[in-house]
Amino acid sequence: MNGKQVSRVIAAVARGAADPVLKSLREAGISTGHLAAGRSVALEDKKGFLGLGERSVIVEDPIEIFSFLVSPELEDTALDIIIRTGRLDILGRGSVHSETVHLIKSHALCAENSGAAAPDKELPLLTELMGICCIVQRGQGDAVARMALDTGTCVPAITFGTGTGVRDKLGLLRITIPADKEVISLAASVHDADAVMDLMIDAGKLDEPGKGFIYQYPLKQGIVNTKISRGMPKHAASIEQIISTIDQIKGNTQWRSRSGMASTNGGARRKYLTNLIDLTLICNEGRADDLVKSAMAAGAAGATISILKHVRPQDSGAAKVSPARESCNMIVGEQQIPAILAELDKVGAFDDKTHGLLYGKPAPKACTYLGK
Amino acid sequence: MDNQQQTGGKIKVGFKQGMAMLFPYAKSRLIEQVKSVALIIIYLIFFQTMVLGIAVAQAAMIAAGLALVIGGLAFFMEGLMLGLMPLGEVIGLKLPQKSKLPVILGFSFILGMGATFAEPAISVLKAAGSSVRPWDAPLLFLLLNKFSGYLVMSVGVGVGIAVVFGMIRFMYNISLKPFIYILLSFLLLFTLWSFFNANMRNVTGLAWDCGAVTTGPVTVPLVLALGIGICRVVGAAGSGSSGFGVVTLASLFPIISVLLLGASLSGTVPQPMSEAAFFSAANRDKAQALFTSREEMIGFAFQNAKRESQLALFDGSSEKMIAYLESLKSSEKERAAVFGPKRDALEKWAATKGTRTQAMAVFPSAEAAREAAQKYAAMLEDPVQPADLILRNTKAAAQAIIPLSIFFLLVLTLILRERLPRADEVFLGLGFAVFGMMLFSIGIEIGLSKLGNQVGGKVPSSFKAIELPEQRSTINKFDPDIVKTAITADGETQTFFYVREKTGYRQLPYHEDQYSPETSQYNYTPTRGPLFGAEGGLTGILVVLVFAFILGYGATLAEPALNALGLTVEELTVGAFKKSLLMQAVALGVGVGIAVGVAKIIWNIPLLWLMGPPYILLLIITKISTEEFVNIGWDSAGVTTGPITVPLVLAMGLGIGGQVGVVEGFGILSMASVCPILSVLCVGLMVTRKRKAALQEASETAEPKEVAA
Incomplete structure (x- = not known):
């Protein structure tokens, strides 16, 4: 993949907690980025009727997810500010991680944030992480997300999106096919990622037609929110706090990798897609439909469009960018990128009306229905 | 990945394949609506047949009507999602980016006014005030009849101003709370003042109900979508899950404007007086000022007043009255002025309401009078004329949706110079919305509202003896x-x-x-009741209150505007605040509110006593609630009273009011507005506390580590 290597820092915090973090980032010169609304899920023990039968139900909380593209040398500074201002070192306050992406092309106002890095600091970060992203029909998200909770992997973040693809070639009949999607993202240890992914595939029946898509992508480092259940601990520390602390001491989660946690259901026989690219195009509101159409003409199979808000200082040149933004995620083969880029360029994806931003990251393993 | 799919162009879908796609789609939409109305329908039928023990009259027609309600709601909701809401949102997105503040505010004012004229709630209010007598409440009568145009106008201005302030709020990111404090304190003081003015006291109920009724199933989604669009491009850095609050303002401002209208007219009308005094020659000029013409006053007296009052209009001379009636037979123009445009209105009145001498003046012979009496006794209601029914409801649906949509499209293309995205989908949606609204209006008229009327009219039989006119x-x-x-x-x-x-x-x-x-x-005319306990006993009244609660609860769950609000809230919180939780909270609130409203009618409690305490409580809860829930809670109050709830509640309110003899049926709807705010805010407080606790648990139990240098 050509393009400049930059770092993408992405964090999820409780709704309302993002503002102070964004302010501190702005003060450090990391000022343009994107914000999305999402929800996090956790398990809560509920007593049944008359106190009979206890079961854990899923409870949902609103969260805010913000992401910034920064030059690689600024990555640690950004992580440090986010962790410090958002108090993410405390378990249950949220999660943050960074990943290396290839910035293929962008409008000048939307390029990565760069500047002087703050002096090095010791950060309580885990490495050897693998991101898992799963796109399912609206309403199916909790079932898949629950896998991440039940395996103790982490608290997943769920966002909404709209699918495009075959649907848009149907004329008005398209309204009969629900386009609303849920996107579940989570961070797992590289050692567990395959097993978790298989369990998620089972839970969402993702290898059956029309159910969804799941893929892995490497993460560089970060803090994983492992506070998967709600309620007061019965001991001086909850088991989640203990795990989190050992994770931090060890610097990774290999010590608790469970080889026995495998799909019971044909995980071995499953066919995966390999070596794809997760291509993300962010543009001004209203342009996504047309741009995805062009990308599809150049070979992309479809896209998931979600709504973002542009984060920027009001008094900078970046205020020319529309505050309402759309992000289009496409999974493509690496060899398709030049054609897609050419086509997007042709329809003005990077002009002053669209303020486009295109980056890609590797998706080494993916799964969906592959036909018979 | 496999990329050999055909790119660009359309996929041709055969008829069979198309049907295979349409069928599950239509089925899922219908099932959703069946679920939403099932409770209220089953409950009404159960209550009438099992509790009151009266068979459902015109069952086949009602069943057809209910089917239309379900089909209509399915189309309408889909129309909202495909057409109206995307249209509102795209304007909201483009307007702040492409135009200056005065344009936005001008647009908002026209939108507010237009929405009021498009969905005139005046018919609802007229129904609520149909039993108002000019001698009991002259000012109220004047506003509902002669000056109903002014009433609609003042509501329109109120909603217009509300939308303007709503937009200013979004643009400058102002909290909703100060608006609520100021407006509500002003309203409560105004209402308190009105309480001591005999004429204004009756208008307060109307004013508060105006606020509840104005925000209809088209206005609410449109304004919500507009607000959400605007909030996506303006406002602070927060992920902007706001966009609510306009509905609240659109519920409060019209109350003020109607109270102001009433206050400005209160000097020109006579004080409430007895019927005899009203019709006496001394008060003739003042009384006649409440009607558009002398003929209208005579007509009203014939229909509603005692015989002595009617005679008083003819200087106490029976001969003059008879001569007048005879002259009406020949003059079609004058007859229309007195009895309305229906051709047989005079005969019907003479046969059913007129005295013996009056009937003899209208009919050529005693035989003709008897035949007419039999004919009109057999049909207590006007027979349904399908062509008229369809035409009238199509017109109303088109009027509610099309002018506003055209206004939006014009603003989009002419002022903002933007293209409408997914235009085909939006137009299809608008078509769905008009068609759906027509279907469900018809369905409500011939089905739900009839059923509601039957039950509502009979409900008082649980605590008192009532007549059953259809078994006459x-x-x-x-x-x-x-x-x-x-x-x-x-x-x-x-x-x-x-x-x-x-x-x-x-x-x-x-x-x-x-x-x-x-x-x-x-x-x-057979009578029935009291079914539970003694005449006027508490047990029977309790049954009625429980009935009212479940009626309010069930009807609210079927309300389209509330469904749209719930979906919007769920969408904006990415599912963290579930639609079902909001709807349950609102429905509970409405149920309680309607039960309280019915208690008001049964015991004739002054509205002030009922509105004062909850609103004062609300001021306190609003203060301690988060901005998010204040917006959602107050907005849900405005959307609760829609096309499903209003006819059912009014039918019951008027049925009970008619049986216990109160001046007007106002006030129930405003009670149904205040209680859901309370319930949603309480749920909000609970949810917020839980979330805070979860976060605090995280920060307190963990030992903060030294991360910062």
Whole structure:
């Protein structure tokens, strides 16, 4: 993949907690980025009727997810500010991680944030992480997300999106096919990622037609929110706090990798897609439909469009960018990128009306229905 | 990945394949609506047949109507999602980016005014005030009849100003709370003042209900979508899950504007007085000022006033009145002025309401009068005319949706110079919305509202004896000599007679005024109740209150505007605040509110006593709630009273009001507005506390590590 290597820092915090973090980032010169609304899920023990039968139900909380593209040398500074201002070192306050992406092309106002890095600091970060992203029909998200909770992997973040693809070639009949999607993202240890992914595939029946898509992508480092259940601990520390602390001491989660946690259901026989690219195009509101159409003409199979808000200082040149933004995620083969880029360029994806931003990251393993 | 799919162009779908796609789509939408209305329908039928023990009249028509309601709601909701809401949102997105503040505010004002004229709630209010008598409440009567145009205008101005302030709030990111504090304090003081003015006291109920009723199923989604669009491009850095609050303002401002209108007119109308004084010659000019013409006043008196009052209009001369009635027979123009445009209105009135001499003046012979009496007694209601029904409702639906949509499209193309994204989908959606609204309006008229009327009218039978006019029967060739006299333990005498029925003999009470010596007919109207406890007993009233609660609860769940609000809230919180939780909270609130409103009517409690405490409580809860829930909670109050709830609630309110004899049926709807705010805010407080606790648990139990240098 050509393009400049930059770092993408992405964090999820409780709704309302993002503002102070964004302010501190702005003060450090990391000022343009994107914000999305999402929800996090956790398990809560509920007593049944008359106190009979206890079961854990899923409870949902609103969260805010913000992401910034920064030059690689600024990555640690950004992580440090986010962790410090958002108090993410405390378990249950949220999660943050960074990943290396290839910035293929962008409008000048939307390029990565760069500047002087703050002096090095010791950060309580885990490495050897693998991101898992799963796109399912609206309403199916909790079932898949629950896998991440039940395996103790982490608290997943769920966002909404709209699918495009075959649907848009149907004329008005398209309204009969629900386009609303849920996107579940989570961070797992590289050692567990395959097993978790298989369990998620089972839970969402993702290898059956029309159910969804799941893929892995490497993460560089970060803090994983492992506070998967709600309620007061019965001991001086909850088991989640203990795990989190050992994770931090060890610097990774290999010590608790469970080889026995495998799909019971044909995980071995499953066919995966390999070596794809997760291509993300962010543009001004209203342009996504047309741009995805062009990308599809150049070979992309479809896209998931979600709504973002542009984060920027009001008094900078970046205020020319529309505050309402759309992000289009496409999974493509690496060899398709030049054609897609050419086509997007042709329809003005990077002009002053669209303020486009295109980056890609590797998706080494993916799964969906592959036909018979 | 496999990329050999065809790119660009359309996929051709055959008819069979198309149907295979349409069928599950239509099915899922219909099932959703069946679920939303099932509770209220099953409950109404159950209550009428099982609790009250009365068979459902016109069952086939009602069933057809209910089917139309379900189909109509399915189309309408889909139309909202595909057409109206995307249209509102795209304007909201483009307007702040492409135009200056004055343009936005001008647009907002026109939108508010236009929405009011498009969905005139005045018919609802007129229904609520249909039993208002000009001598009891002159100002209220004036506003609902002669000056109803002014009333709609003042509501329109109120909503217009509300939308303007709503937009200013979004643009400058102002909290909703100060608006609520200021408006509400002002309103409560104004209402308190009105309480001590005999004329204004009756108008307060109307004003508060105006606020509740104005925000209809088209306005709410449109304004919500607009607000959400605007909030996506303006405002602070927060992920902007706001966009709510306009509905709240659109519920509060019209109350003020209507109260102001009432206050400005209150000097010109006479004080409430007795019926006799109202029709006396001394007050003639003042009284007639409440009507558009002398003819209208005469018509009203014929329909609603006592015989002496009618005579008073003709200087106490019976001959003059008879001569006047006879002159009406020949002059079609004058007849229309007195009795309205329906051709047989005069005959119908003479046959059903007129005295014997009045009937003789209208009909050529006693025989004709008797035939007419039988004919009109058989049809208590006007028969349904399908063509008229469809035409009227299509017109209303088109009027509610099309002008506003055209206004939006014009603003988008002419002022903002933007293209409408997914235009085909939006137009299809608008078509769905009009069609759906027409279907469900028809369905409500011939189905739900009829069912509601039947149950609502009979509900008082649980605590008092009521007449069952649709079971009225006429005994021809009645002989008064068979009437017997019975005596109670206290020595009071009552008259009765026996009738022979298929299975035996039955006593019926005898009322002299039901017997007509000319025709020798006796009209018998059976009565029913009290079913629970004694006449006027508490048990029976409790049954009514429970009925009212469940009615409010069930009807609210079916309300389209609330469904749209719930979906929007769920969408904006990415599912963290579930639609079902909001709807349950609102429905509970509405149920309680309607039960309280019914209690108001039964015991004739002044509205101030009922509105004051909850609103003062609300001020406090609003203060301690988060901005998010204040917006959602107050907005849900505005959307609760829609096309499903209003006819059912009014039917019940008027049924009960008519049986216990109160001036007007106002106030129930405003109670149904205040209680859901309370319930949603309480749920909000609970949810917020839980979330705070979860976060605090995280920060307190963990030992903060030294991360910062």
